[in-house]
Amino acid sequence: MDKIRIHGGHELSGSIKISGSKNSALPILAATLLTREECCIRRVPDLSDTNYMVQILAHLGAHVERASGNVAVTAEKINSVAPYDVVRRMRASVCVIGPLLGRCKEATVSLPGGCVIGDRPIDLHLKGFEALGAAVRVENGDVRVFAPKLTGAIINLRGKFGPTVLGTDNVMMASVLAEGTTVIEGAAQEPEVVDLANFLIKMGAKIEGAGTRRLIIEGVKELHGAEHDIIPDRIEAGTFLVAGAIAGKGVTLKRVDPEHVQSVTNALTSCGYKIDFRADEISVSPNGATTPLEISTEPYPGFPTDMQAQMCALLSTTDGISVITENIFPQRYMHVAELKRMGANVDLEGPTAVIKGVDQLHGAPVMASDLRASAALVLAGLKAEGVTEVSRVYHIDRGYEHLDEKLRDLGAEIERVQA
Ligand code: EPZ
Secondary structure (H helix, E strand, O other), X not given: OEEEEEEOOOOEEEEXXXXXXXXXXXXXXXHHHHOOXXXXXXXXXXXXXXXXHHHHHHHXXXXXXXXXXXXXXXXXXXXXXXXXXXXXXXXXXXXXXXXXXXXXXEEEEEOOOOEOOEOOOOHHHHHHHHHOOOEEEEEOOEEEEEOXXXXXXXXXXXXXXXXXXXXXXXXXXXXXXXXXXXXXXXXXXXXXXXXXXXXXXXXXXXXXXXXXXXXXXXXXXXXXXXXXXXXXXXXXXXXXXXXXXXXXXXXXXXXXXHHHHHHHHHHHHHHOOEEEEEOOEEXXXXXXXOOOOEEEEOOOOOEOHHHHHHHHHHHOOOOOEEEEEOOOOOOOOHHHHHHHHOOXXXXXXXXXEEEEOOOOOEOOEEEOXXXXXXXXXXXXXXXXXXXXXXXXXXXXXXXXXXXXXXXXXXXXXXXXXXX
């Protein structure tokens, strides 16, 4: 297993291009199962998660060709069983259930495991499938859904932690070929859900309200092939904005959608950093004294839970007392113990982290535990004095395309070493 070694204290500057969104590419690749015609998806990031999804599509019988960021999928004849050894490595595999149910009127998919950021139930997904007329059985670690036919319904998908992103994706994909109209109340508004809806509409689906809490889907007989460019990854963009804040003297991101990262740029502005916008570019630079921050993670357009760990790293070296409250995955603090090994002063009180900024973090061997916690440890290493070694970087490779190379291009002294 590789490690990433960072020699801290080097100032970052220059510009990097943001890759296509992982969390948009995964459901859109799954959506290609809804037609027997060829779909061409461009700007698919080269990640282990997207590689897993391509493998799942191929296992289901689709013909998949990949050339750099372009993936062509033809799901002419498919089966509807995704077994454990194929889906176990990625929780987001759950988003093939909706298109399989929509296309084949049945699906058998191994249940996603939990993960370190907390329990990852799919009860809301299953509630949506049942509302459309599917019978749902959970047995032997598999979830099996089947329906003689799917009929449009009014479904509220809001759970106790708010909307569900993949749940909204899954039920939307199951409903596009249903008979009649489906209304999804409490729908997720994330840009990745909008990107999926836009792709489905290009395939011939009839969807209104994408980006709002209320989706209206009028079922159609069949969908045709389509082409699509994945939107930029707003969480990668947010991660590099924090990199520019924690260790930069002027870092510019290219190919971003400023609207998608507004909650992050607002937070950095409140901290005292200078943010400049130009078309599809955003720059972040220091701007004198910084101030502590109080933030809570919320569903989009609020501050994203996927940026909480990265912000924790930044606030660990911001003078004063900052407070982060994690409302989406209350246990999502695996990064805190590792940041404390580097000298951070963070106290956890349930879903709340109270962070007392320290003058200096110190490099140390630390362990990645999940995708965004890993990124947070790399960011802390950029700032720390000395050498930080982040192990288990396969977590990073799941969701960041060439993170170490991009940081090196900005002037970081960072290298990938064989463990
Ligand atoms: C998506 O996961 C993202 N993953 C996650 O990003 C992201 O953290 C999350 O949305 C929240 O924004 C992908 O898009 C592939 P949810 P998802 O269903 O859809 C609860 C990353 O780092 N819930 O929106 O699985 C759930 O436990 C990953 O890129 C239920 O209770 O998350 C959580 O508390 C990590 N029942 C809340 O809702 C359900 O049936 C939001 O989860 C489903 C979810």
